[in-house]
Each structure stands twice: as C-alpha cells, then as structure tokens.
Amino acid sequence: MPGINKLAATKVARISKPGRYGDGAGLWLQVAKAGSKSWIFQFTSQGRERQLGLGSLATVSLADARKKAKAARDLVAEGVDPIEAKQAQRQQAIVADAKRVTFEEAAEGYMAAHGPSWRNEKHRAQWASTLKTYAYPTIGKVALPDIDTPMILKLLKPIWTTKPETAGRVRGRIENILDAAKAEGNRTGDNPARWKGHLDHLLPALTKIKAVKHHAAMPYGDMAKFMASLKMRTGISVRALEVLILTASRTGALIGMRDEEVDFAERVWTVPASRMKTGKEHLVPLSDRTIAILKSVEREKGNPHFFAGLSKGSHISNMAMLALMKHVAPDYVPHGFRSTFTDWANETTATPHHVVEMALAHSIQSKTERAYRRGTLFEKRRELMNAWSAYLYPEKKPK
Structure with missing residues (x-):
C-alpha cells in the first residue's frame, strides 16, 4: 500500500x-x-x-x-x-x-438453595463435611468449565475401595452440583462425575466391592437382662435408650421428641416427617412402660424436648446413647436394637411381615402390597409393641 x-x-x-x-x-x-x-x-x-x-x-x-x-x-x-x-x-x-465460578462457590450456592428441602441439619452438615474433606482439596478452587474426568478420578480413587459408601455419596453430590452449574450456564458438555455410561467404565461398581456391614445387634434372648440393668441406672441418656428400644425407633427421630408429639391419652407418639428417614409422618403406639418412662423423665423448665441436652432448650446429642452403649454394652450400637426387634418379632411371634415393617417405618417394596396395605394397621402394631414391652420387662426377673 x-x-x-x-x-x-x-x-x-x-x-x-x-x-x-x-x-x-x-x-x-x-x-x-x-x-x-x-x-x-x-x-x-x-x-x-x-x-x-x-x-x-x-x-x-x-x-x-x-x-x-x-x-x-x-x-x-x-x-x-x-x-x-x-x-x-x-x-x-x-x-x-x-462465569468462571469455582466448584467450591458453586457447591456453597447449591447447598444454600437446596438445604431447606433436606431432612435435617445433620444431612446438611454431612454434605458440607464430605465436600470439604474429599472434593475441595482437588477441585474446590477450579473453575467449573475446567473440571474434567481425571480430576474426578483423582479425588475418588483414594476412597473408592476403602470408603465405598462415602465415595458413592461424594460422587453423587459432585454430579448434582455440576448438573446445576450446567443448567445455570456456568459449564457445558458432559458431566465428568456421571456414573452410568461414563465412570462405570473406569471404576468398579460399589456393589461389587462394598462389604455389607450390619449394625451390631444384641440377641433378643439377652434383652430382658439388659433392660433390667438399664432400669437400675439413672440419667437422661439411659431413659432415652429405653424408649428407643421400646419403640424400635431411629436415634434421629427419638432424640427430638417434643411435648406436642406425644398424646398420653391416646397413647401415641406422632413423629413428624422432618425427622423420618422416609420423609413421612409416623405414628408410634406407646406401651405402658414407655408411657411411664416419659412421665418420669426429669424435664428442663421451658424445654419442649423430653430428653434435654446440655445447652438450654436443646435435646440430647445423637451421640449420647452411643456413648452410653460403649459403657454398658460395648459390642453393640443403639441402631442395632431395631434388628433385635425384627428378629424377635419374626422368630417368636405370628405377626405378619408387613406389620413388622410398618412398625419400623420401612417402606413396603411391593406395589401390590402397598396398594393393599394403605392403612397404618395401627392397632395391630399396638399389639406388637405391647408384646415387645412385655418381653423386655417380664414379670419374672431374669436370672
């Protein structure tokens, strides 16, 4: 030019x-x-x-x-x-x-958005804890578009066979967060944490390596003697453990028991959906012994919880009964008493299986049976729980 x-x-x-x-x-x-x-x-x-x-x-x-x-x-x-x-x-x-939001920022946003719909504070805490421990060290500061399969494998492989249950949860949580990030326009392409058709070709299925670990359950033949020993002890954790066993409940449901949930006249405890694993309200029939324990528990003034915690107005910790078991029966855990109850009901009573399952608040798997058993079979469950109480506290003292 x-x-x-x-x-x-x-x-x-x-x-x-x-x-x-x-x-x-x-x-x-x-x-x-x-x-x-x-x-x-x-x-x-x-x-x-x-x-x-x-x-x-x-x-x-x-x-x-x-x-x-x-x-x-x-x-x-x-x-x-x-x-x-x-x-x-x-x-x-x-x-x-x-748009170069980091994974940690996206995770915090995801938990803030979905946290209110989760069952309880413990579930929210588990999300935060597992991500902080296993995901953030590898991808926490990485921008969402830059997260790839090698990074996901790097954080999963060390725990995939040693902590399979935790690894499965971490993978699923990362997948959810990255799916949400894509929906928000913060990343494109396939999800590197997706299992089906992706990671299933790179990692062994958890069902193949996961050793099924059942909660240690006390044989039902030992229960009367054990309950007699508990009866001789004092303390809020002791009374809570008794009620846990009598009602075949989960720890999370039992520790939060409140005044408005217990109807002494009708002899029923209504556990709200928010504390149930199934996410559905559950009615628990209360035996004479259970009623007596609840009426005898020393209460904190102004605290609506039956089993008061260390902080004013709170309930006992979910670790309180586990700590007690380490002293009184170290080979067993509180949750194992649900298995003890199941063994006793199935082996010593003529109670139909579905009634036992409903007493445990388990979901009935068969669609046909679910449709047929729409009611709570409450009176049948009351008979079962009264029989369980009588077995635990026989009139004749155990030798």
Whole structure:
C-alpha cells in the first residue's frame, strides 16, 4: 500500500518534540508535552472521524503498531468500527470471567438453595463435611468449565475401595452440583462425575466391592437382662435408650421428641416427617412402660424436648446413647436394637411381615402390597409393641 511505513524505528526513538507523526494509512505516533509516546489509529466510521489507541511506545514497537493498525483497517473495510469491536471484546471477557465460578462457590450456592428441602441439619452438615474433606482439596478452587474426568478420578480413587459408601455419596453430590452449574450456564458438555455410561467404565461398581456391614445387634434372648440393668441406672441418656428400644425407633427421630408429639391419652407418639428417614409422618403406639418412662423423665423448665441436652432448650446429642452403649454394652450400637426387634418379632411371634415393617417405618417394596396395605394397621402394631414391652420387662426377673 503506497504512503505507508513512513517512519523508521530509529527516528521514532529520537523524536521528542510534542505532536503527531504519521506512518501512513491512519497510523500515528503521538508525542505528549510531558514526553510520553503512544500509537493512535485514526479512521472514519459512519461519517465520523475516530481514534483508536494502540498502546504506548514503551510496550508496543513500531512493527507491532503496524500489525495492530492493519487489523483495525481490515475491520473498517468490513464495515466494523474497531473501537466498538474492542469494547465488545472487553465486555465478553468480563462476562466470561464472571462465569468462571469455582466448584467450591458453586457447591456453597447449591447447598444454600437446596438445604431447606433436606431432612435435617445433620444431612446438611454431612454434605458440607464430605465436600470439604474429599472434593475441595482437588477441585474446590477450579473453575467449573475446567473440571474434567481425571480430576474426578483423582479425588475418588483414594476412597473408592476403602470408603465405598462415602465415595458413592461424594460422587453423587459432585454430579448434582455440576448438573446445576450446567443448567445455570456456568459449564457445558458432559458431566465428568456421571456414573452410568461414563465412570462405570473406569471404576468398579460399589456393589461389587462394598462389604455389607450390619449394625451390631444384641440377641433378643439377652434383652430382658439388659433392660433390667438399664432400669437400675439413672440419667437422661439411659431413659432415652429405653424408649428407643421400646419403640424400635431411629436415634434421629427419638432424640427430638417434643411435648406436642406425644398424646398420653391416646397413647401415641406422632413423629413428624422432618425427622423420618422416609420423609413421612409416623405414628408410634406407646406401651405402658414407655408411657411411664416419659412421665418420669426429669424435664428442663421451658424445654419442649423430653430428653434435654446440655445447652438450654436443646435435646440430647445423637451421640449420647452411643456413648452410653460403649459403657454398658460395648459390642453393640443403639441402631442395632431395631434388628433385635425384627428378629424377635419374626422368630417368636405370628405377626405378619408387613406389620413388622410398618412398625419400623420401612417402606413396603411391593406395589401390590402397598396398594393393599394403605392403612397404618395401627392397632395391630399396638399389639406388637405391647408384646415387645412385655418381653423386655417380664414379670419374672431374669436370672
């Protein structure tokens, strides 16, 4: 192109007089009064004269300035204003940077959004704890679009065979968070934490390596003697454990028992859905012994919970009964008494299986049986729980 490349690098270096010095085709070297030098590209867009800054001579050489000027001229030739193009590019970079949310930020947002729908505070705490322990060290500070399969494998492999249950939960939680991130537009493509059709080709199925570990359950033949020993002890944890066993309940449901849930006249305890594993309200028939224990428990004034905790107005910890068991029967755990109850009911009574399952608040698996057993079979369950109480506290003292 004629009339370009008028300046020489040596001349550009020597120029000190303030003013503008043309290189041709719209490229100018501008020297300020203070002595600083910078490059400008002058062009006409939609009838207006405009100037695009190309940078300081200190950082942009003559050769580089000519390349930038040519790129700007090409845009003008295509009818594009290079200043507007530069602004649009800068805005896109800002938007892209804003979308580079890290996994930890996305996880915290996911938990804040979904936490209110989860069963209880313990479930929320487990989410936060497992992610902090197993996911954040590897992908916590990684931007969502950059998370890939090798990263997921790196954090899962160390626990996949040693802590299979935890590993399965971590994988599922990561998958949920990344799915949500994709829905929000913060990442694209396949989910690297997806199991079916992806990680199932890279890791062994948990069902193949997971050793089924049942909660240690005391033989029902030993229960009368054990309950007699508990009866001789004092303490809120002791009374809570007795009621736990009498009602074949889960720890999480029992420790939160409140005044408004117990109807002494009707002899029933209504466990709200929020404390049930099934997420459904559960009615528990109360035996004479259970009623007697609840009425005898020493209560904290103003505390609606039957089994008061250490903090004012709270209930006992979910570890309180486990700690007690380590002293009175270290080979067993509180949850195991549900298995003890099941063994006793199935082996020593004629109670139908579905009644036992409903007493345990288990979901009935068969669709046909679920449809047939729509009621709570409450009176049959009351008979069963009264028989269980009588077995636990026989009139004749155990030897």
